[in-house]
Amino acid sequence: MINTNIIVVFPKPEDAKNVRNLLIRSGYGVRAVCTSGAQALSAADRLGSGVIVCGYKFADMVYSELFEDMPKSFGMLLVASPRAVNEGIAEGVLCVTMPFHVNDLLDSLEMVISQQQRRRRQKRMMAPQRSEEEKKLIAEAKSLLMERNGMTEEEAHHYLQKTSMDSGTNMVETAQMLFALMRDA
Secondary structure (H helix, E strand, O other): OOOEEEEEOOOHHHHHHHHHHHHHHEEEEEEEOOHHHHHHHHHHHHHHHHHEOOOOOOOOOOOHHHHHHOOOOOOEEEEEHHHHHOOOOOOOEEEEEEOOHHHHHHHHHHHHHHHHHHHHHHHOOOOOOOHHHHHHHHHHHHHHHHHHHHOOHHHHHHHHHHHHHOOOOHHHHHHHHHHHHHHHH
């Protein structure tokens, strides 16, 4: 089974169940089947991340409102009529036109999942955003290492990084531990 939380949202329960069954037969984990945008948002909040596969319009909202309100950790695959697609689709939403071929739906779903995985990897690769106070603490720790151990700024930074990785803490915690050790010495 493909490990992505999928929420299926169509206004007609039989359409939602048919899409759910198709996805389950193809190895996808459908975690919720909904007929309204509110139900989908509730399920998305509960699941945390995944993909919403949906129709164009529900009793309480249209897909674009759902897209705006859903957590950013979700992707959206819209199943819509060619007429709706010609009117324009919100940026960031992948679309399959009806009637669709099963392979088109599955290939498009894979594209949404791949985009999400790429975004998660990029987010993990980004340097952590530190507050000014945290930056100052790290700079003071490096200064202390440079002063007491005759290190260059680069060597002190590398030392903090390596110690941080070896101890399983972040650089701010490592800097705090360094100050605690120096106080006790």
